[in-house]
Amino acid sequence: MADVMPPNMLADVPQTPAGLLSNREKDRLIERGFLGLYRWYTARSQETRNWNADKSFNWRALSPNLPPDIMTVLTGFFAVEQYAPDFTSNLINLVRRSHGRSHFQMRWGSEEEKHADAWENSVLFSGQRTPQWIAEYKERLKSQTWELPFPDALHNMVYTVFQERATQLNYLNMMKIAQGKSDKPHLKDFSDPVLAKVAQTIAVDEAAHYNFFLEGVRMYLYYYPQRTLEAIRAIVSQFSMPAAKLVPDWEKFYETVYRAGIYGPRDFSRDVMQVAFRNLGIESRKSLEEGLKKTREVPDFDGGNFKSTVIWDTFDYGMVEGDVKRLHMRIQDYEKLIGFDAIDPTEFIQNPAVPRRTEQAADD
């Protein structure tokens, strides 16, 4: 796992075949990409998503008659986001040596904190739970600690890609219900513009989170395809929403969310997994499994590195390379705006291990 750590954490660097990037160099490139992405992200967050959980919504206008199922859902959303300090501190500790990633996690945490406060406000202003009830509920939540689902940075990052997308989907579907667009009999007559705006505002943040982590996984996929694909396979085979084991009455919450058409196993498969796969150049779960199986069948002789040639058939590496390049162009545009480009520009370095289709065609 040493070589997925940020730079300076590497004790022993294995010999690198001639013409290939060393793990140290790959780590440096990924770290640099994260730093640029984080700077770009922060500026954009401040410019376009600088909302406030109290002042951005007309809380007094929230309906005093929210349906019981909506109350259950809002309370669950509030409960999950309530663990923002645990999510943030654990993840920061894990990546503390990486400037781009650890500073990003602070920014991310400050956005998740707003989500917790906005959902709490929705429960409070519904008028259906007393401030005392909320205080006790929070105490109950805070008596438990959220722990990292995986011990290493790569698996946690891959997990977060799927988790952010799933969360975004939950909030977007909540928004549709609040807009009066539910086709479920028990919710179709319900609408609330305040709630619709809250859900939409938070969903936009979750989309930005998804994109940040997606770009990170793309960089890993590009420079470390084998271990990244293995991590993706491990995550999708055991995915569950964060804090599912901590939130009281999770089963009731989950059933209510499912019944409301907000989220369920089919939504995960179609609107989370498939979407993330498409964004990562992976055709399907089946093709991922089969591709990885093939790489295990290929012997990896000392210095021969045959495995690394087979792995490129498992995903659309051309697409991922294009995406990583585009990310760097976006970072470079940002750096030009500030003046970083003249002093210390972020540069895209091609991974020489990536097969070149055009060269192969020319050889044929």
Ligand SMILES: [Fe+2]
């Ligand atoms: Fe959130």
Ligand SMILES: [Fe+2]
């Ligand atoms: Fe998020």
